[in-house]
Amino acid sequence: NAGVTQTPKFQVLKTGQSMTLQCAQDMNHNSMYWYRQDPGMGLRLIYYSASEGTTDKGEVPNGYNVSRLNKREFSLRLESAAPSQTSVYFCASSNEVNSQPQHFGDGTRLSIL
């Protein structure tokens, strides 16, 4: 049972470079999420997709874009990476956006130099 799969697991970028974080779930969940986690800050929602074909901003969307490619896949793109985006990024999924628990991927550790 794969659950939620994130790639890559680690990445180092230079300021100004772009990259896409990939996420796929095999639980037939409707909703998917991208979070970042910084020390002492807890999980902060970047973007979410309540269902296939929809995306919405979360608490900290600036500097990011997302694509809900299909029901399984939800990608996060950094167009021009900045050192402030150094963080651990988690993708999650759930049956519904508001009332159901979320299942998390293993995370992507991203460093921007």
Place this chain on the structure above:
Amino acid sequence: QKEVEQNSGPLSVPEGAIASLNCTYSDRGSQSFFWYRQYSGKSPELIMSIYSNGDKEDGRFTAQLNKASQYVSLLIRDSQPSDSATYLCAVNGYSSASKIIFGSGTRLSIRP
């Protein structure tokens, strides 16, 4: 005021004792409440969900919800060293018609 507040800890509890973790939330309309455990360097994993007032027990874990006081807690009985982790409280943001809001977590340390 933060939407979901937790004491950051660390909370140090002797092995075999009861660990009590607390969480308060600001949105009176919230309906769904979750506790996640996160080991260092790992992703959060769900350990309890609770949706109605009162207690819900699952093995050594008990979640307690009091909507009138806007308070949710997690009790861990017979604490084990393997329970040492950060515990995240999560609450649905009902009034904003969206998303689960996470607290910043309480770090729990079980001492032998």
